[in-house]
Amino acid sequence: MTTQPQSDSSRPDDIIVVADELDDSPQSGGSLRPYLELVRAPAVFTALADVLLGFFFAYRHLFHWGMAYLPPWGLLATLLGASALLYMAGMVLNDYFDAGVDARERPRRPIPSGRVSRAAAGRIGGLMLLGGVALGWLAIIQAGNFRPGIVATGLAAAVLLYDAWLKNTPAGPLGMGACRMLNVLLGMSAAAEAFEATHYVLAGGVGVYIVGVSLFARREAESSSPIVLAAAMAVMAAGIGLIAWFPSWADEAGLGLALPASKVALWQQFMLLLGLLILYRCLMAILNRGQPRYVQMAVAHCLRSLIVLDAFACLAVAGIIPAIAIFALLVPAFVLGRWLYST
Numbered sequence: 001m002t003t004q005p006q007s008d009s010s011r012p013d014d015i016i017v018v019a020d021e022l023d024d025s026p027q028s029g030g031s032l033r034p035y036l037e038l039v040r041a042p043a044v045f046t047a048l049a050d051v052l053l054g055f056f057f058a059y060r061h062l063f064h065w066g067m068a069y070l071p072p073w074g075l076l077a078t079l080l081g082a083s084a085l086l087y088m089a090g091m092v093l094n095d096y097f098d099a100g101v102d103a104r105e106r107p108r109r110p111i112p113s114g115r116v117s118r119a120a121a122g123r124i125g126g127l128m129l130l131g132g133v134a135l136g137w138l139a140i141i142q143a144g145n146f147r148p149g150i151v152a153t154g155l156a157a158a159v160l161l162y163d164a165w166l167k168n169t170p171a172g173p174l175g176m177g178a179c180r181m182l183n184v185l186l187g188m189s190a191a192a193e194a195f196e197a198t199h200y201v202l203a204g205g206v207g208v209y210i211v212g213v214s215l216f217a218r219r220e221a222e223s224s225s226p227i228v229l230a231a232a233m234a235v236m237a238a239g240i241g242l243i244a245w246f247p248s249w250a251d252e253a254g255l256g257l258a259l260p261a262s263k264v265a266l267w268q269q270f271m272l273l274l275g276l277l278i279l280y281r282c283l284m285a286i287l288n289r290g291q292p293r294y295v296q297m298a299v300a301h302c303l304r305s306l307i308v309l310d311a312f313a314c315l316a317v318a319g320i321i322p323a324i325a326i327f328a329l330l331v332p333a334f335v336l337g338r339w340l341y342s343t
Contacts, residue, residue, distance in 0.1 A: 033340070034115035038095060038124070039088035042337035045329040046303060047087035047183055049310040050206060051079050052326045054187020056318040057202065061256060063318040075142040075190050078135050082152050083183055086132035090159040090179070092125035097163050129156050136186070147189035155182040173214035181207030198255050202246050202313065209239025209309065216282060217299045224290030233282040236302065237275060243309060244271035247316050258319035267316055274312060278305040304333060 056063065059071040095102060095111050096118060103112040110116040136152020158179045166175035184203035188195065212235030215228070247264045250257050259267055281301045285294040307329050315323035 034110040034113075035124075036336075036340055038092050038110045038116055038121060039128075040091045042333050042340055043091070043303070044084050044087055045333040046306045047083050048080055049307040049326050049329050050180060050183040051083045051187035052076075052322070052329075053206075053310040053314050053317070054184040054203065055079060055190050056187075056314050056322040056326075057199075058188050058191035058193070060258065060318045063258065063322055072142055072190070075139055078139045078142060079148065079186055079190060082132045082135035082139065082148075083186055084132075085128045085135065086152065086155050086159055087183075089125045089128035089132060089156075090163060092121050092128065093160065093163040094167070096121045096125055129160065132156060139190070143190055143192070145189075145192050147195075148186065151182060151186045151189045155179060155186060158182055173211045173218070176214040177207040177209075177211035180210040196253070198246070198250050198253050201242060201249050202317075205239050205242035205246060205313075206306070206310070207239070208242055209236050209306070212236030212239055213299060213302045213306075216285075216295070216302070219290070219295070223292065224285075224295050226286045226290050229282065229286045229290055229295070233279055233286070236279060236282070240271065240275040240278070240309065243313050244268050244275070246313065257317055259316040264316075271312065274308065278302060278309075304330070307333065 055071070055076050062071050095109060099111050099118045099121075102109045107113060111118050111121055133149075133152050133156045136155075137149035139148035139152075140146050158175065162172070162175040162179060166172050181203045184206050185195070185199065188199050188203065212232050215235060216224075216232035218224070218228070218232075245268075247257055247259055247267065251261055251264065278301070281294075281298040285291070285298040288294045307326065311323045311327040314326050
């Protein structure tokens with residue numbers, strides 16, 4: 001595995017953008033804006049969607065009963081805070097470690113532009129990482145088991161490993177996928193039940209999908225190989241397929257879901273349609289020979305679509321109300337995305 005720094009195209013965490021952001025208009029804003037850009041604020045909501053999916057999975061039975069018993073919302077707030085801090089720490093430390101590359105490739109980023117010093121970014125990222133782990137361990141008091149602290153610590157280690165080393169190696173996409181899988185498991189850790197195969201199938205589906213997105217984004221700033229893009233799209237499709245297969249797996253394992261067995265086939269047909277809509281932009285990028293603009297728009301679309309995937313999976317797990325709660329995260333993601341650059 002090479003240790004030579006690659007261009008920004010190898011950094012999928014940098015390309016959470018909307019089509020409106022793919023222009024060269026000047027940036028403006030107050031003193032808060034550089035820090036919001038540094039943490040990629042519009043992208044944080046995709047991490048929160050993962051935790052919500054895991055949490056609603058953990059307390060799915062309460063929603064099946066019409067919420068006659070309320071889930072521990074305080075615990076959810078703690079886990080969301082931990083996830084947000086760990087995600088933002090990953091974004092900040094990514095810029096910290098790649099300050100030299102950004103000075104050449106992306107001079108408008110907060111650190112190379114001088115709006116945030118590299119030393120300050122290092123302190124902010126480190127404190128956020130520690131804060132996320134601390135909240136994870138705080139959650140063990142509310143959850144009644146050590147799993148939230150253990151998963152949060154593992155996620156922090158994966159984030160640091162990815163930023164400091166893995167992202168510039170062929171294993172980078174796997175590292176990013178592992179971070180996302182652990183993020184879903186962080187939400188699942190809210191309940192006392194031990195992790196079983198069904199937990200890993202659902203969380204793994206999200207992780208595999210992100211591996212594909214990351215692989216698709218490896219060369220987003222330059223022309224990408226259509227063959228590599230096609231392989232990445234196939235990995236994304238496998239992740240979507242794993243999520244779609246999850247209800248069947250859960251039914252065989254005797255796991256109670258909100259989705260009746262008689263509706264699983266219909267739900268899976270809608271998942272197929274959703275997958276086609278998500279991957280359509282990827283196909284357009286391939287047909288346009290991997291031109292950067294098409295690749296960037298495809299990756300932005302796929303990352304935003306993670307919120308939709310989480311919501312649709314939650315529909316099967318816990319029902320319509322939790323699914324709507326996740327889907328609503330698209331609103332702040334879009335609003336912030338139109339104001340802030342996330343690249």
